[in-house]
Amino acid sequence: MFRKINNWCIGALAVMLMTGTFEAQAQPDGATLFKQCATCHSPFKDGTGPKLQGVREKWNSGGAKDGSIYHWVKDWEAAAAADPYAANETKVKPGSMMKFPTLSNEEIDAIFDYVDAQVENKPAAPVAGGDGNVEVVEQELPMGWIWLAFAIVLTVVVVSLGNVKNRLVLISKAKGGEDVEDVPSFIDDIKSWAWRNRKLTAFLILCVVIGVFVALFLGLYTIDVKEGYHPSQPIEFPHSVHAGINGIDCRYCHNVVTESKSASLPTVNVCMNCHKQVTGTTPEQQEKIKKIYEAAGWDGNQFTGKTKEIVWNKVHVLPDHVYFSHEQHVTAGNVDCMQCHGDMKKRTETAQVMPVSELNKIEGNIQLTKPTLTMGWCIECHDQKGISDGPLDTKKDGYYAEIHKRLLENDPKLYEQYMKDGKVSVKELGGWECIKCHY
């Protein structure tokens, strides 16, 4: 039996899995192109815009002029003016459609090919994020030291008990009239052994002391360094589905990342742009998406106005004395999101940035060594990252051109020194100064 599903993206996945070579095609990529339509249109279901599957067929058989449908996509108003059939179509969904004047006829065909190829079918393959395997436990801190303390206490207890037992045996023997020598206690045994091997003992003690100190300091450095922190969330959000399978750009949801210090959590109205239509295939998905509807006050047909905030657990918590600006890094510095966050397309849960080892695997990333989200990690990158690949004036923007001019005119030697490695690094222009991030 066909099971009724509405989720076009899962359909898309099914097709991808079936065709396999989909991405390698040289022709216009209908799946990718369709993404810009998908905000409003679904293949199978009317949403903000009408469903698209079979639309081309309908137009062709319905008496539309040749090529009218391409015209419509590029500029629906002009098309409506030129073709009575198209004019009639404006009544299907009153409201204005976006115009796509840059799409070619081939590309539009590719989109329709893709849409028509979608099967309203449940895909066989499990979909990440919907498999229910997401870890939901709140992360616990390493509790090793507690066990260590326990071990020490227990050792002491065992040794003391042993001692007590020996004493009791002696006392009972003495009471029984037996003449007993005072049996040396464990401690006495150890003491005498140590005295006999005092050089070795001294060496061992020294080793232990140094070891303890090193461990202590290394331990102190790791305080509050928590790579891979992933607290539980009210909605288990799979980046892998959104950014990965559906290929939604980071900036679609984190839409102030280019203009603000914070990337910001997507607001519910942004979720609803897609989730008005995307209601989920599996019960798990539907359950999660229902939470968005509750928050947005969406009853399936309209917004009721009864909204409710979603309270997330914050994943990246910088200390108060650190000022970090996404705008500075993403817009001014042109740093790719992946440099710090890693490949979010693979993330099935909301978690902190990936560990350095993972980050370093990504092509094009600057290779770093310090644990993520530590100051060492930041300044390591500030040292390696160039403001420009070559001389500063190759950066054709006024700010650095001015800095370049001042360097050239007033301190060419300093500039030469900067350029020894072929670039001017962030550090060289003050990226290692405290007050750049702490104020």
Add this chain to the structure above:
Amino acid sequence: MGTTKKYWKGIEELNETPEFLQSKQQEFAGYQTIEQFLGNEKIEESSSNRRDFLKFLGFSVAAATVAACESPVTKIIPYVNKPENVTPGMATWYASTYYDGNAYGSILVKTREGRPIYIKGNRDQGINKGAVNAQIIASVLGLYESSRLTDALEDGKVGTLSAIDGKIMKAVKEANKVTLFSNSIISPSLNKAIGTFASKLGEGKFEHIQYDAQSYAGMRAANKESFGLVVEGTENGIIPDYDFSKAKTVVSVGADFLNSWLLATQFTHQFSLTRNPDNDWMSKLFVFESQMSITGSNADYRGMIKPSEQANVLAYMLKAFGVSTDVSTALSEPTKAIADLAVAELKASKAESIVVAGSNSKAVQILANKLNEVVGAYTKTINVNNPINLFQSEDEKVQKFVSDVIGGKASDVVIFLDTNPAYSLPNADEFGKAISKIKTSVAISQFADETAAKCKYIIPELHALESWNDYQPTKTHFATAQPTIRPLAENTTSPIESFLVWAGAAFRGGKDSRVAYDYIKSNWETERFATQSSYTTPDSYWDMMVHNSCYDLTVADPSAPSFNASLNVASQLPKVSGATEVVLYQKASIGVGIQAANPWLQEMPDPMTKVTWDNCFTMNPADPAYSYRKTYDERHGLSLATLTVGETKITLPVYPLPGQAIGTIGIALGYGRGANGEKIGKGAYQVAEFGGHELDENGKPKPIGANAFKLVTFQGGSYSYESAGALSGEEGEYLIAATQLHHTVMARESIIRETTLETYKKGEKESFNPAHTLQKINKEGHHEEVPISEFNLWDDHPVENVGHRWVMSIDLNKCFGCGACLIACQSENNVPVVGKHEVRKGREMHWLRIDRYFSSDVEASIGTRKDPDTFDYHAAEVAQQNPKVVHMPMMCQHCNHAPCETVCPVSATTHSNEGLNQMTYNRCIGTRYCANNCPYKVRRFNWYNYPSYKKFTEINPAQDDLSRLVLNPDVTVRTRGVMEKCTFCVQNIQTSKLQAKVEGRPVIDGEVNTACKEACPSEAISFGDWNDVNSLVRHESSSTRSYQALEEVGTKPNVYYQVKVRNEKNDILEAIQSARVAEVKHH
């Protein structure tokens, strides 16, 4: 240059008192014992011994370590529907308008994630051209005051708005008459709403009385009598508009127009425009006053007169113009000399002059009007065709109303709106008690204050930052105020809505009410839109209003009205009798006490006395009657004295303030708020040394200072702020918290430099701003005088000409000392409030202070010895009886050779390649070496965890769940044990740089702002990139007036000061300074 002479910081140092010698050893006053620190007397009774202590210590260290391992789970809540104009993490600015009945200004409000956190003046719009005062900037904190009313009250109990509305409407319907008692209403829409309400009542059943705590009724009456000019539709005289920017000669008789007089924000900006010595002309300011005011401290010539002599000064000057009056023209010799000079200048500048008088006496104002008329000011600088609408107080009506209420004859319904007569009337207590005699008393108020608390009903009012409003401060200027946050409380309302509801013309709109908005908007569309032609649709006009916040109609040119009043006014002058004349004035911080609970303002040092958290009697230490302590420090307070005026007695400490006229004392208004423990905010009450409030014998918190409104008298139809009485000493001392213990700069020219306009105009830098030089042996083996900058102990930081070099330039000529910068800095940088007792110990945290220096008799002018050889250092400590004053803003100088940087053991303070002296809180371990090594004393140490320690609960906004919202999220809240100091608002520098990078352009000069620069009403502070050769700071730093404080120390600061230029004749100073030129030429 070298000298073996010794300098003293205070009399204590000179006399080497034991306390001084002890305290001298400590850079930071007040070493604390453990008991003090714990602040608990019971600690001594406990029996912990050393072993216990070690156990506790060990346990707490371990516990703290363990606790530090786990960071708490933080929540994050995104918007459900993000408002379009909010970008999380970025500021949004709104143009709005501030008006509290006393101060007015067009403002810009900075909001972050929908909450207002900072206010600055709107430089592009409005009559004040961006000039605001400390009270306006600090008002943002009032929004988050947790004692603001949240619900309507009936007999002190919470009731529903609708029920109370019903009762009020019923009472109004049945009333014989309804009286609305309000402050001056300059809102066209509120007036219209009141009109709607009044017309509903019917003819003769409604009466509106306006009342200002500081009345200008005498001035209005004088203008009515002089020129027959009245406010349209009323019998009230007008107040004309003044334009100080056109006045070459300004004569002020007791009018503090740079601080509190009329539209002070507008006047400050206008006056500052005339204080540039490089312009064609520079204004000359003559001030005759009793109490050293901000205006007086900036005078070129200042005469000390008793309040009763104000009319004499004006009569004397009139006489010189050939106008006779029946007022005595007898003046003291020094005053006469200055008056003669003033007359000469007035005669020279003719219409380009302004004479202003501060008195609220009609008679005095008539004389001032006549003088203005004689010089022709009404044709140029004073515009009667554009009257000011502020301060419409009708004192006679008020007086009658007050006696009616006391006599139980008041109207059945009295509505109090934004006014607090039970605090600010002379007989406030009597009036307050009589409020219960009113059949139905209603207060529309933000607080259950002195008046509202006694009313039957209180309707809670919105804060200005939560509500829509409109204003018409002058005839041709219209402004709107817009909300910058959703109302914090459910039931607070706009008074416009209340009157419309009571008139049956609207229904309550709840928390998100649009009643007031719709009403104002429709008024603007129906009434204002037609008066202009620039905007073609009502919507575009309204959008412009909301965007700009104000709009001007064409101002009619000044035209001289004909003067008709009799000048025989001697009999109408206020009568004062008593040994000591008293003048009541407004402080820059507290004003008339509207924001008395604002801890920022309470802790702001008074511009003249530098006293925080108190009001004092100010008295000239040279006064023969001065028999009180002349010095004070952490442990030694000032003498208490009691002033008796008629039945009224006020006991306050006596502060020795040079410049106070002999035989007079000054008292600041606005103190003593909440004398009956009213809930007006925790900051309004005295805080005990170890937390909590000081309580009186009834267990009520003690108010701060004494209410001086009690001394106001009603004379000749208006309230008089001058009286006289007897001052007698009291037993005991009163500890005061003043941030500056010494008065003079003791001729240290490397701190303050000043000259006369005449000397400056000669253009010889050596005379008024000589370079610091040292002798050096050159290659030939000869001695040579070389500039101080050639001597370097360290390598130079590569900040000049490469990258940015952030530099500040402060024009001492334009700094009037108002303190707006200080509050702006506090607001922008989360500077903690520390309370009186910490300030007393010298632990105030302000990053920026304004040093106020007096001149002494052995100085030709501040910073200049009359005679280097016989200069008397004892005498230099004592300020003159009527000294000259310099205000000098002092903050971290961001030295390029910073002494603090070299002594930090952990490199927590380092130099940036942009010239900033960086303070890294997370690295600081609190050794305080840096502060010890700072020659400017601008570093501040966090002695406590101010945001959480119980001692500061009452005063520190960061400790209140609501007030905390005012904190700037871009600036770290510092914790205990770290140093802090001015950062040059590095957050703004970074923001502007980022903006430039994103937009792909160099940083534009003037785009980088520090809070102090934004706040300065006279634009005395400029800030920018010195490496930008076209920048203003580059230009100013290379001007002949430019110098650096303590330049000879070799710290190479990034702050430049501009030599103060007085427009005065000072022969001795000119002789000294021109002698220098001769000396240089001789070499």
